[in-house]
Amino acid sequence: MPRGWYDGAGPIRVEGGLKARTRRGSIGSTxxxxxxxxxxxxxxxxxxxxxxxxxxxxxxxxxxxxxxxxxxxxxxxxxxxxxxxxxxxxxxxxxxxxxxxxxxxxxxxxxxxxxxxxxxxxxxxxxxxxxxxxxxxxxxxxxxxxxxxxxxxxxxxxxxxxxxxxxxxxxxxxxxxxxxxxxxxxxxxxEPAADPLTVDDVPFADRLADFYAPGATAHRPEGRRPVAEPDLLLRVFPPPGDLAGPLTPAYRGLAEA
Structure with a gap:
């Protein structure tokens, strides 16, 4: 028959066919x-x-x-x-x-x-x-x-x-x-997986000139030091009584020095 013909008759029922699990509603759960x-x-x-x-x-x-x-x-x-x-x-x-x-x-x-x-x-x-x-x-x-x-x-x-x-x-x-x-x-x-904890190893001979420089390591270049508030120690370990007041300016002065 020509393409476009449509037969509204019901299908021939079969035994052992592949059946969807869902009996109503949407199909597909993931x-x-x-x-x-x-x-x-x-x-x-x-x-x-x-x-x-x-x-x-x-x-x-x-x-x-x-x-x-x-x-x-x-x-x-x-x-x-x-x-x-x-x-x-x-x-x-x-x-x-x-x-x-x-x-x-x-x-x-x-x-x-x-x-x-x-x-x-x-x-x-x-x-x-x-x-x-x-x-x-x-x-x-x-x-x-x-x-x-x-x-x-x-x-x-x-x-x-x-x-x-x-x-x-x-x-x-x-x-x-x-x-x-x-x-x-x-x-x-x-396939070898990338290890996020891997750090490039720098041979000691390549770092000999600056190995003992203050603040310099293989993973922290010289001159880049951790930045912290000068009175952080006072806030982490509060001194007894009202000593925090006079000590704060002293800590800040030491940091500036």
Whole structure:
């Protein structure tokens, strides 16, 4: 039939299909799955999204296969043969991922949380700073059904189930971009992490001339001394009685001297 034809008949019910866990309301509970759903619900037809949620909850999606840059799925509609669904995004190459991993490894907190199996919210900003997107801005989607709507309810059902799978495993978001969980964590584990407590060592021979200069150390250049109020000692250790009054000018005078 020509593209644009729409069959309002109900779908053929199937057994053993993939079903959304949520029976009502929004789908997606974590920040990363909600980010994906927000994109979907901002650009797609609300009516077909509603029917797509119903398909997802009824178990009409037979299979979903995610590979770098592509998701393929089969959805049982009103016809005997299931419809074929394809959703594509850009998968980053090895050079791009090498840069991303170096940037993650340089952030000790991000690196630790990813190694612990968590997705830090700041990682989206890290991607943006490198000029790439973690979540797709646009989706290249296609369905073999004759419905002219975009996306159709079959595509919508797959996208909702995809978001729910992101809840279970946030690393699927990265796998879709071209990096599996094993690849990323293996790279981060091998990458030397930056130690925030590391201080550059200055050889003693290079500092011999000024090593004994007053106020000069390897980490505090000569002439830069701590600044403190001259009467700080009196305030920290108050003298007995009313001695603080006459002693304050004396301390200030010593500081000026």
């Amino acid at each position: 920040w990363w799955s909600r980010r994906f759903i927000d994109l979907l619900e901002r650009v797609c037809d609300k009516g077909r999204l509603s029917r797509g949620r119903a398909y997802a909850r009824q178990g009409q999606v037979l299979s979903i296969d995610l590979t770098p840059g592509e998701v393929r799925a089969a959805v049982q509609g009103s016809r005997r043969r299931p419809y074929e669904v394809v959703v594509r995004i850009e998968a980053y190459d090895e050079a791009r991922w090498s840069t991303i991993e170096e940037s993650i490894a340089a952030q000790a907190v991000h690196r630790a949380r990813l190694l612990a199996g968590e997705m830090p919210p700041e990682i989206e900003e890290l991607f943006a700073a490198l000029g790439v997107d973690l979540f797709p801005r646009d989706l290249d989607m296609d369905c073999s059904c004759p419905d002219w709507g975009f996306p159709c309810k079959h595509l919508s059902a797959v996208l909702y189930l995809l978001a729910e799978s992101f809840d279970d495993d946030p690393f699927l978001v990265l796998a879709w971009r071209g990096r599996t969980r094993e690849q990323l964590l293996g790279s981060l584990a091998d």
